[in-house]
Amino acid sequence: MNKSQNLKLLAVAVLLAGLAACDKETPGPAESAGKNIDRSMDQAGDKIEAAADKVGDKMSEQSAKAGVAIADTEITAKIKAAFFAESGLKTMRISVDTVKGVVTLTGSVDKQSQSDMAKAMAGAVEGVSRVDNRLVATSKK
Secondary structure: OOHHHHHHHHHHHHHHHHHHHHOOOOOOHHHHHHHHHHHHHHHHHHHHHHHHHHHHHHHHHHHHHHHHHHHHHHHHHHHHHHHHHOOOOOOOEEEEEEEOOEEEEEEEEOOHHHHHHHHHHHHOOOOOOEEEEEEEEOOOO
C-alpha cells in the first residue's frame, strides 16, 4: 500500500471513531451543562410566570377596591347634590358617608319629616343598597 492509501484509511478510521464517540449514551460535560442550563431556564420561567400571575391578581383586587371607593364617592356626591337642590334640606347640616353602597346620614334636621325625606332621597340614588338614618329631629312636628 502506498502512502496515499494509508492516509485515506487513517482518515476513515478517525471519522469512524468520531462517529462512535457521538453515539455514547452518557452525555459529555458540555451536553450535561447545556441540559442543566435548559432545566434552570425552564424553572426560572415558571417562577416568573407564577409571580406575574400573583401581581396580576393583586392589581385586579386593588382595581376592584378603587372602583368601590369611586362608586361610593359618586353616591355621596349625588345625595349631597339632591339635598342641596331640595329647599327644605339645603340649609340642614346633614353628613353623608357611603361605604360599599351603604349610606349613613348623620346630623340634625328641624322635623322628623325632613329626616324621612332625606332617607328616601338617599335610598333613591343608584348604587345605594341601604340607608342608615341617624338624623336627629330637633322638634317632633
